[in-house]
Amino acid sequence: MTSRLRLAADVGGHSIAVGIWDPERALLLGSGVVDTPPDRSVSSVGTVLALKALELCEDLGVPFPSRGGVALPGMLDRSRSVLVSAPNLCWHDVPLEEISSVVSCAAGSSVELYGENDANCYALGEMMAGSAKGLSDFVLFTLGTGVGCGVVLRGRLLIGSNGMAGEGGHMVVRDDIPCGCGGLGHLEALAGADRVEARGKRSFKEQWDDFVKGTPSEALEDFLDALSRGIASAVHLLDPEAVVLGGGVSRAQGLLPLLADRLEPYLAGAFRGKVRLILSSLMEKAPLVGAAMAGEMRD
Numbered sequence: 650m651t652s653r654l655r656l657a658a659d660v661g662g663h664s665i666a667v668g669i670w671d672p673e674r675a676l677l678l679g680s681g682v683v684d685t686p687p688d689r690s691v692s693s694v695g696t697v698l699a700l701k702a703l704e705l706c707e708d709l710g711v712p713f714p715s716r717g718g719v720a721l722p723g724m725l726d727r728s729r730s731v732l733v734s735a736p737n738l739c740w741h742d743v744p745l746e747e748i749s750s751v752v753s754c755a756a757g758s759s760v761e762l763y764g765e766n767d768a769n770c771y772a773l774g775e776m777m778a779g780s781a782k783g784l785s786d787f788v789l790f791t792l793g794t795g796v797g798c799g800v801v802l803r804g805r806l807l808i809g810s811n812g813m814a815g816e817g818g819h820m821v822v823r824d825d826i827p828c829g830c831g832g833l834g835h836l837e838a839l840a841g842a843d844r845v846e847a848r849g850k851r852s853f854k855e856q857w858d859d860f861v862k863g864t865p866s867e868a869l870e871d872f873l874d875a876l877s878r879g880i881a882s883a884v885h886l887l888d889p890e891a892v893v894l895g896g897g898v899s900r901a902q903g904l905l906p907l908l909a910d911r912l913e914p915y916l917a918g919a920f921r922g923k924v925r926l927i928l929s930s931l932m933e934k935a936p937l938v939g940a941a942m943a944g945e946m947r948d
């Protein structure tokens with residue numbers, strides 16, 4: 650008998666989250682996190698992912714799923730079913746089939762895994778079981794070391810002609826500052842926590858805590874300004890019901906009201922006072938939930 654359960658994974662440069670999702674009950678039965686292997690190769694990542702999934706299945710007393718999805722930190726080309734580039738993993742032109750094959754081999758059980766961009770999975774997860782439940786048009790930004798983005802329109806993930814739509818972290822918000830992707834002046838280059846930390850030479854949290862108490866910070870002014878410009882552009886382009894903010898940085902104390910103030914001058918009059926900013930509720934579980942079902946929510 651084929652298991653109805655779905656294997657879900659969220660692969661990052663530092664850690665890999667793995668979960669078992671029950672689509673009928675819309676419930677994450679169990680999940681766990683393992684370190685990303687130091688060599689970050691497809692083979693090592695797939696193997697530790699499979700072993701963690703086997704452990705979860707054993708603990709839960711459920712069969713190993715035959716389907717599922719993996720949230721990946723990069724741009725995917727759906728027409729070729731290839732992960733084009735994931736700089737944090739040093740993966741380039743990796744066929745998604747290779748990931749399924751490595752996991753199946755290590756688990757000793759065949760599993761078909763669908764690959765999806767991690768921020769897109771995050772958006773799907775929030776729509777299915779988090780703070781975007783009930784919304785059909787929204788933009789989600791994940792604020793962490795970088796800035797990810799997922800766009801849902803009419804209840805479907807915005808895919809684009811090559812599968813790379815919704816790369817809102819690479820919206821142009823300035824005319825200078827090189828971004829890690831090779832472009833210039835992108836949102837992530839100013840609003841990624843990595844960049845704020847490199848500029849301020851302290852953790853984002855330490856800088857933020859001082860900033861909200863009144864200590865001036867050019868890096869955090871730029872962070873807020875870039876994010877406001879990015880959100881305003883997304884709102885003008887898509888007219889969403891809400892803008893959802895997820896990722897660790899979204900929990901910075903008092904971020905939402907500060908951002909709402911900074912956003913206003915960038916908005917066209919018709920949008921002022923109408924942008925609904927909300928926080929993600931699933932946080933790190935969101936990409937897992939979205940990855941589990943991404944394959945079934947594709948167009």
Ligand SMILES: [Zn+2]
Nearest residue numbers: 819828830835
């Ligand atoms: Zn960029």
